[in-house]
Amino acid sequence: xxxxxxxxxxxxxxxxxxxxxxxxxxxxxxxxxxxxxxxxxxxxxxxxxxxxxxxxxxxxxxxxxxxxxxxxxxxxxxxxxxxxxxxxxxxxxxxxxxxxxxxxxxxxxxxxxxxxxxxxxxxxxxxxxxxxxxxxxxxxxxxxxxxxxxxxxxxxxxxxxxxxxxxxxxxxxxxxxxxxxxxxxxxxxxxxxxxxxxxxxxxxxxxxxxxxxxxxxxxxxxxxxxxxxxxxxxxxxxxxxxxxxxxxxxxxxxxxxxx
Amino acid sequence: xxxxxxxxxxxxxxxxxxxxxxxxxxxxxxxxxxxxxxxxxxxxxxxxxxxxxxxxxxxxxxxxxxxxxxxxxxxxxxxxxxxxxxxxxxxxxxxxxxxxxxxxxxxxxxxxxxxxxxxxxxxxxxxxxxxxxxxxxxxxxxxxxxxxxxxxxxxxxxxxxxxxxxxxxxxxxxxxxxxxxxxxxxxxxxxxxxxxxxxxxxxxxxxxxxxxxxxxxxxxxxxxxxxxxxxxxxxxxxxxxxxxxxxxxxxxxxxxxxx
Numbered sequence: 083x084x085x086x087x088x089x090x091x092x093x094x095x096x097x098x099x100x101x102x103x104x105x106x107x108x109x110x111x112x113x114x115x116x117x118x119x120x121x122x123x124x125x126x127x128x129x130x131x132x133x134x135x136x137x138x139x140x141x142x143x144x145x146x147x148x149x150x151x152x153x154x155x156x157x158x159x160x161x162x163x164x165x166x167x168x169x170x171x172x173x174x175x176x177x178x179x180x181x182x183x184x185x186x187x188x189x190x191x192x193x194x195x196x197x198x199x200x201x202x203x204x205x206x207x208x209x210x211x212x213x214x215x216x217x218x219x220x221x222x223x224x225x226x227x228x229x230x231x232x233x234x235x236x237x238x239x240x241x242x243x244x245x246x247x248x249x250x251x252x253x254x255x256x257x258x259x260x261x262x263x264x265x266x267x268x269x270x271x272x273x274x275x276x277x278x279x280x281x282x283x284x285x286x287x288x289x290x291x292x293x294x295x296x297x298x299x300x301x302x303x304x305x306x307x308x309x310x311x312x313x314x315x316x317x318x319x320x321x322x323x324x325x326x327x328x329x330x331x332x333x334x335x336x337x338x339x340x341x
Numbered sequence: 342x343x344x345x346x347x348x349x350x351x352x353x354x355x356x357x358x359x360x361x362x363x364x365x366x367x368x369x370x371x372x373x374x375x376x377x378x379x380x381x382x383x384x385x386x387x388x389x390x391x392x393x394x395x396x397x398x399x400x401x402x403x404x405x406x407x408x409x410x411x412x413x414x415x416x417x418x419x420x421x422x423x424x425x426x427x428x429x430x431x432x433x434x435x436x437x438x439x440x441x442x443x444x445x446x447x448x449x450x451x452x453x454x455x456x457x458x459x460x461x462x463x464x465x466x467x468x469x470x471x472x473x474x475x476x477x478x479x480x481x482x483x484x485x486x487x488x489x490x491x492x493x494x495x496x497x498x499x500x501x502x503x504x505x506x507x508x509x510x511x512x513x514x515x516x517x518x519x520x521x522x523x524x525x526x527x528x529x530x531x532x533x534x535x536x537x538x539x540x541x542x543x544x545x546x547x548x549x550x551x552x553x554x555x556x557x558x559x560x561x562x563x564x565x566x567x568x569x570x571x572x573x574x575x576x577x578x579x580x581x582x583x584x585x586x587x588x589x590x591x592x593x594x595x596x597x598x599x600x
Contacts, residue, residue, distance in 0.1 A: 127395070128391050128394075128395070129391050129392065129395040129552070132387050132388050132391045132418065132420075133388065135387075135418050136386070136387070136388040136417070136418060136525070139417060139418045139419070145418075145419070158395070158398060159391065159394050159395060159398045159404075160398070160404070161391075161420075161422060163420060215553075235553060236553060252557075253555065253556075253557040254557070254559075264553045264555075265551070265552060265553025266395070266551075266552040266553055266554075267529055267552050267553060267554045267556065268553060268557075270526055270556070270558075271556060271557050271558060271559060274558065274559050274560065275559045278559065278560075283560070284572075286559065286560060286562075287560045287562035287568060287572060288562075288572060288575075288576070290558065290559075290560055290562040290563050290568075291562050291563065291564070291565070291567075291568045291572060291573070291576060292524070292525075292576065293388070293524060293525040293526050293563075294474075294494060294495060294523045294524025294525055294526060294527060294563055294564065295525075295526045295556075295558050295563040296512065296523075296526075296558075296563030296564040296567060297512075297526065297529070297530060297554075297556035297558065297563070298511075298512040298513070298530050299529075299530060299533065299549065299554050299555075299556065300513075300530060300533050300534045300537065300545065300549075301533065301537075301542070301545060301546045301549055303545075303546035303547075303549040303550050304549050304550065304552075304553055304554040304555030304556070305550070305553065305555040306550070308550075308555060309546060309549075309550040313543075313546060313547060313550060314550070316547075317547070317550060317551065
């Protein structure tokens with residue numbers, strides 16, 4: 083079943099067509115679908131990808147999951163993904179280049195010249211270079227955040243300046259064509275923010291209403307400030323070995339980038 | 342690679358072990374992992390599943406994706422899922438029975454006696470019977486929400502009373518052991534709420550900080566009230582044929598349930 087048949091089966095096509103035609107009404111009459119390349123990799127966090135992918139999918143973007151090969155890639159929750167494109171077949175000109183997080187897997191990507199080389203080549207030409215969670219560490223290791231404000235998961239974001247970025251304060255940090263977001267669930271905020279740029283605010287609002295994004299977290303513990311120092315320190319202590327590994331990779335990248 | 346090897350590869354196991362041992366410290370010394378059966382079906386919305394699954398996965402729950410067979414099941418974003426258990430192999434006693442949404446697919450499930458029969462059998466014995474988005478329509482068609490407060494995606498939630506439920510006002514509606522949540526993104530709020538019941542508040546807070554759930558939606562359009570009547574009416578009008586189909590199925594279920 084191809085995507086069009088699937089959308090019809092879902093009963094979603096009339097609505098999707100209308101969302102996109104509403105977007106087109108405010109822009110060029112025959113706006114092409116935005117071409118979005120989303121990196122996938124072993125050990126990635128599936129939520130980091132699915133949040134923005136859900137938004138871009140309603141926007142009827144041309145979404146490609148991209149990896150070195152088409153072997154199944156295992157994610158944190160035990161669901162395997164398969165790439166639609168390899169590094170070789172991924173179009174050279176993307177509207178959006180996106181990297182999800184997943185700390186162990188992100189470290190492996192930071193030290194993999196094939197991955198950073200692919201990101202550097204597509205990132206140099208993409209309209210938007212973007213990430214959620216520790217995906218920004220991979221972008222930075224590819225030299226793509228040098229001289230830009232950026233963010234990452236709260237427990238590693240202070241490592242970004244090692245690779246030439248300035249730490250931004252927001253949940254979604256926008257600096258020229260770089261959009262980087264905080265940990266895991268920030269992908270929904272990021273997706274809607276970028277959807278507004280790719281189309282317009284009204285289309286992004288329509289998507290937000292369709293996915294009923296009116297969050298009511300049961301606790302106020304979603305940030306170090308909200309969770310308090312005790313809980314924050316506990317997590318930092320438990321994550322210390324992994325944070326030390328990513329710091330080491332960031333320092334190696336700093337040398338390589340000549341920063 | 343099995344789940345344990347994968348967790349080690351991800352560098353996540355030490356943290357996960359600590360999350361669960363922190364949970365255990367407040368409860369029985371050797372609390373067994375909660376057994377969670379999550380229905381998957383063609384046309385489902387992947388975000389509805391992945392939000393709570395991410396939370397339950399950090400809680401180290403024993404998560405099983407369940408469907409009629411092990412053929413790939415296509416989701417809204419073009420990612421296929423494969424069941425770990427069929428209706429036959431799914432354990433009879435679940436701690437949590439969960440149903441995601443996906444309107445076209447939900448309608449197909451409401452009229453499928455094999456699906457509603459499976460849900461009724463597991464739902465009668467599960468500690469918690471739960472859903473996100475239009476998953477509650479499927480639970481209701483299986484007779485599992487009769488006499489309970491419940492909710493669903495905003496554009497179809499008023500159909501729940503046809504099948505014997507009372508409409509609740511919250512984003513996550515909890516009535517005895519039934520937990521139903523609003524559209525799509527409410528699955529994260531639901532997952533954290535249920536994680537607190539399955540373990541304790543501190544463990545849920547820890548997970549919330551790990552997934553950095555400190556939402557900052559770029560617009561206030563996530564509910565009909567926030568989006569305003571014009572946008573809401575536009576969506577209701579576009580979705581009218583699909584809403585009419587689900588109303589028809591709800592009325593058939595009402596007859597079948599003798600309500």
